[in-house]
Amino acid sequence: MSNFVGVIVSDPWLHSQFTQVELRGLKSKFLSAKKETGHVSVGNLPSLMAKLKGLKDLVAEQEIAETLSVSYPETNQELEFESFLKAYLDLLSQAAAKLGQAKNSSSFLKAATTTLLHTINESEKSSYVAHINSYLGEDSFLKKYLPLDPSTNDLFDLVRDGVLLCKLINVAVPNTIDERAINTKRALNPWERNENHTLCLNSAKAIGCTVVNIGTQDLVEGRPHLVLGLISQMIKIQLLADLNLKKTPQLLEVIDDSQDVDELVSLSPEKLLLKWMNFHLKKAGYKKTVSNFSSDVKDGEAYAYLFKALAPEHANTDIFNAKDPNERAKKVLEQAEKLDCKRYLSEKDIVEGSPNLNLAFVAQIFQHRNGLSADAKPISLSQMMPDDIQVSRDERAFRLWINSLGIATYVNNVFEDVRNGWVLLEVLDKVSPGSVNWKQASKPPIKMPFRKVENCNQVVRIGTKLNFSLVNVAGNDIVQGNKKLILAYLWQLMRFNILKLLKNLRYHSQGKELTDADILNWANSKVEGSNRTPQMDSFKDRNFSNGLFFLELLSAVKPRAVNWKVVTKGENDEEKKLNATYIISVARKLGCSVFLLPEDIIEVNQKMILTLTASIMYWSLRNSRPSEVNSNVPELLAEDSPTQPAAPSDTEGSGIADNISDFDNAAPDTPQSQNNNVALGR
Numbered sequence: 001m002s003n004f005v006g007v008i009v010s011d012p013w014l015h016s017q018f019t020q021v022e023l024r025g026l027k028s029k030f031l032s033a034k035k036e037t038g039h040v041s042v043g044n045l046p047s048l049m050a051k052l053k054g055l056k057d058l059v060a061e062q063e064i065a066e067t068l069s070v071s072y073p074e075t076n077q078e079l080e081f082e083s084f085l086k087a088y089l090d091l092l093s094q095a096a097a098k099l100g101q102a103k104n105s106s107s108f109l110k111a112a113t114t115t116l117l118h119t120i121n122e123s124e125k126s127s128y129v130a131h132i133n134s135y136l137g138e139d140s141f142l143k144k145y146l147p148l149d150p151s152t153n154d155l156f157d158l159v160r161d162g163v164l165l166c167k168l169i170n171v172a173v174p175n176t177i178d179e180r181a182i183n184t185k186r187a188l189n190p191w192e193r194n195e196n197h198t199l200c201l202n203s204a205k206a207i208g209c210t211v212v213n214i215g216t217q218d219l220v221e222g223r224p225h226l227v228l229g230l231i232s233q234m235i236k237i238q239l240l241a242d243l244n245l246k247k248t249p250q251l252l253e254v255i256d257d258s259q260d261v262d263e264l265v266s267l268s269p270e271k272l273l274l275k276w277m278n279f280h281l282k283k284a285g286y287k288k289t290v291s292n293f294s295s296d297v298k299d300g301e302a303y304a305y306l307f308k309a310l311a312p313e314h315a316n317t318d319i320f321n322a323k324d325p326n327e328r329a330k331k332v333l334e335q336a337e338k339l340d341c342k343r344y345l346s347e348k349d350i351v352e353g354s355p356n357l358n359l360a361f362v363a364q365i366f367q368h369r370n371g372l373s374a375d376a377k378p379i380s381l382s383q384m385m386p387d388d389i390q391v392s393r394d395e396r397a398f399r400l401w402i403n404s405l406g407i408a409t410y411v412n413n414v415f416e417d418v419r420n421g422w423v424l425l426e427v428l429d430k431v432s433p434g435s436v437n438w439k440q441a442s443k444p445p446i447k448m449p450f451r452k453v454e455n456c457n458q459v460v461r462i463g464t465k466l467n468f469s470l471v472n473v474a475g476n477d478i479v480q481g482n483k484k485l486i487l488a489y490l491w492q493l494m495r496f497n498i499l500k501l502l503k504n505l506r507y508h509s510q511g512k513e514l515t516d517a518d519i520l521n522w523a524n525s526k527v528e529g530s531n532r533t534p535q536m537d538s539f540k541d542r543n544f545s546n547g548l549f550f551l552e553l554l555s556a557v558k559p560r561a562v563n564w565k566v567v568t569k570g571e572n573d574e575e576k577k578l579n580a581t582y583i584i585s586v587a588r589k590l591g592c593s594v595f596l597l598p599e600d601i602i603e604v605n606q607k608m609i610l611t612l613t614a615s616i617m618y619w620s621l622r623n624s625r626p627s628e629v630n631s632n633v634p635e636l637l638a639e640d641s642p643t644q645p646a647a648p649s650d651t652e653g654s655g656i657a658d659n660i661s662d663f664d665n666a667a668p669d670t671p672q673s674q675n676n677n678v679a680l681g682r
Contacts, residue, residue, distance in 0.1 A: 014085055019226060020217045026052075026088070030081050040084065042068055043075035049091055058095045067091060120224050124356055126150035127344045128231050132164070135171045141184050142167060156222035161188050162196025165219070168231065169200065172238040173207045180566045181585035193220060195589050202588035205404045206595050209233040212406035232356055239363035240269035243276075250372035254279040266416030273362055277306060280371055284309035293362065298353035300328035307335045310371045314338045325351050336361070339368050390605075391483060393597060397608065398490040400595040405430045409444075414490070419481050420446050421455025424489075428462050431497040435462050452479050459489075468492040491607055498614045505621045516610060523549075523613050526556040526620075539613070540606040546570025547579030547601055550612065554586050557620040561586055576602045587612065592619050 007023035009015035018026070033048050034040050040048075045068055046061040055064070068087060072079075079087070132155070133147040141163060148154045158164050166182050181199060183192040197216035204211050209230065218226045242248050245265060254275050255264050267275065270293075278289055286305040290296040297303060304319045314335055322328040329347040341364045345357035399414045407426040411417045418424050422444050429436045440458060442451040456475030463470050469492065477485045499514045516539065524535045533548040543549065547570055555562040566582065568575035580598035587594055592615040600608035 009082060009085065014082060014089075017089060018085070019213055019223070020215045021213050026085065027081065030084055039078045041075065042072040042077050042079060045079070045084070045087060049088065052088065054092050055095055059091060064091060120228065121354070121356075123346060123349050123354060124232065125155070125224075125228060127357055127360065128228065128235065129155055131235055131344075132168065132231075136164070136167055139167055153222075153224075156224050156227055159227050160220055160222050161193050162200050162219065165200040165230065165234075166196060166203070168234050169203050169207060172234040173241075175581065176207055177203050177588075178581040178585035180563065180582055181589050198591050199585060199589035202591070202593050203585070204230065204234070205593060206400060206588070207234075207237055208400060208403065209237070210403065210406075210410075235360065236363075239360055239367065240273065242367065243269035243272045243363075248370065248372070250370070251276065253372050266413045268410075268412045270359065273359070273366060276366060276370065277302070277362060280309040281305050292355065293358040294353035294355040297358050298351055299325050300332050300350055303332040303350070304328065306365070307332070307339075310365070310369050311335065311339055336365070339365065341365055341368050391487070393600065393605070394487050394491075394607075396597075397595050398487070398494070401494060402427055402490075404593060404595075415481050415483055415486060418486060418490075419456075419479050420444055420452045421457075421459050421475065421478060422446075424459045424478070424493075425455060427493065428459065431493065431500070432462070432466060435465070449479070463489060463492065466492075466496055468496070494611065498611065498618075501618055502614065502621070505618065519610065519614050519617055522617050523553055527552040538606075539609045540604055542604055544604045544609055545602050546576055547583050550583045550601070550616075551579065551586075553613070553616055554583070554590065557616060557623075558590055561590055573602070583612075587616060590616075590619055591623075592616055 007020060007027050009018075009023065029048065029052070030040060033044055037044065046064040049055055049064050050059065050061045067090065069075075071087070071090070129148045129150040136142050137146045139146075145154075145158055148158065161183075163182060163184055166177050166179075169176050170179070177199065183196050185192065188196070194216050197219045200219070201211050201214065201216065210233065211230065214226050214230065219230075243251075245251055245261075251264070251272065252261070254272075255261070264272070264275075274290060274293075281288075281290065281302060284305040286302060288296070288302070290302050300319075300322075307319075308315055316331065316335065319328060319331040319335065322331060326347055329350040332350065333345075333347060341361070344360040344364060345354060349357045395414045399411050402411050402414070402423065405427060407423070407430060409417070409423050409426055411423060420442075422441070425436050425438075425441055437458065441455055442448075446452050446455075453475050456478040458475075459478065460470055460473055460475050468489065470489070473485055473489075478489070502519070503514050520536060520539065527533065527549060528535070530552045533546075533552050534543060536543060536549055548567075551562050551564075551567055555564075568578050570576045570579050577598050580601040583601060584594065584596065584598065592612075594612055594615050596605070596608040596612055599605075601612075
């Protein structure tokens, strides 16, 4: 049971400047410094602040000392936590000024959900509200609250119960959340509200959103910068869903015959959208290359040429003759209306170069009229996408798992993005801190091929030390993109992560390595005595396919988790799928960070079944013991105690992927603080 209610700051304005994850990290660092000397004084701050996120490598200790001396001339003056926070914000402002740029809290392009200096873009807010009104206006539950007025804070009030965000995830990627798992009563209690937000955050990760620095308490409070950042990512995922070769093979037209198709496969959706846009601009006679959705489109000329290429029937020479950017932007939007494109942006947004809204605008144009031929170039599908459906699922699993860890590099395609070795080194450093020798690693962009081999050789060496099965595997196999070996390595890395987490929670193992059999035995012991499902022989037992075992397991670790009225008998494929989708949503609602698909349960994918079971086991063990908050040495129970309904938490439930941001580099390196960065499954 978790009873953590968040770090409380008495000053409302000061409290609003930080997320709970940030506050927890700063509080931990502050208390550590106080523990060493008995108090925190102004003189202690320079060395402390210089290591914090946003200041490290930007502001020197001497500069920090000089800045602090203005407000605190006495170096021996003792500071309380809130004064420490205020000093930190002042220094962040100085660092931002030094960089010569303001930080923005929500960005499509960077997929960020939070910063420390928060600004709200009213145009983005209005566009997102219009999007919600359009796509959810007829929803049976939400229609009584919609349409929202963009000029008010109704949006931030409505997200507090978690229903809106869950529904928006299903708009972005249909059927991600089984709506039977959403709490939709008119008046939700704190536990039910927390469950919805936990379901939302874990599901958001499962569709590719970055939620490393956001917790359920932040959503309960309706923090504007976090809400808009999360919504922007969901809308981005929805709008860019077709920007890949699998959905739109005609995109092969945008590359030259001499180019490697693998290069196109590895491009992020944003870069692929830019490539598509430049392809049409070149055909229309535009002499420049658009490299971003901000400064390169703010004069409106690129849009004028894009519409000339895509919609010659609506061609209007006036748009080229317009001298005033505002007038040209107005005519651009008039042409967009003729193509039935929703207006995500205004004339002002074009002229000011809003990157989020311009990206949304171009993505909408692509959805309505991509201008590509109906037939793709003749090319082997094996060149464009993974070898088979199972490989595709596994690639998706590991991609989402890697991105959920909070590493610096965002992975768009596992098979391409790991070939230089850097991503794998980042992941290894997360799951096995200290294992990577960064002095021997080369950071992208890497021009010399042998540097990539060096990175991958280190990846193999570390894997060998972790007892991975890597017989006859060399770094060059990864560089060459051997899919079978890459998937095998990543599976062993994920499994190592799982067993390490569980071992750390169960001190009574007395150093004994946990095995797959231990996880299976634990699960069987939990559902023992059930009259609905038999015991499981292994993780490839076909009896798993109807889903009843997992529903019993979820019910055993938290009795109120499963609504048995909506469970089927699992006697045919349709009933099995209903159960499987419900299992995934209930597990995420509980707090388990899993990425598997319903098909993995129905077809009994052994690897994904193991990760699902282990994630539920981790949640059960972690929540059957006293809270570990603000404790350097976790108190672990030798045996599971009866589970109780979890109290509202500021994290994404108490799941296996309570991702702590880089901010928590400020926290002590306890086993718990290290382990909170990990997710399981697909």
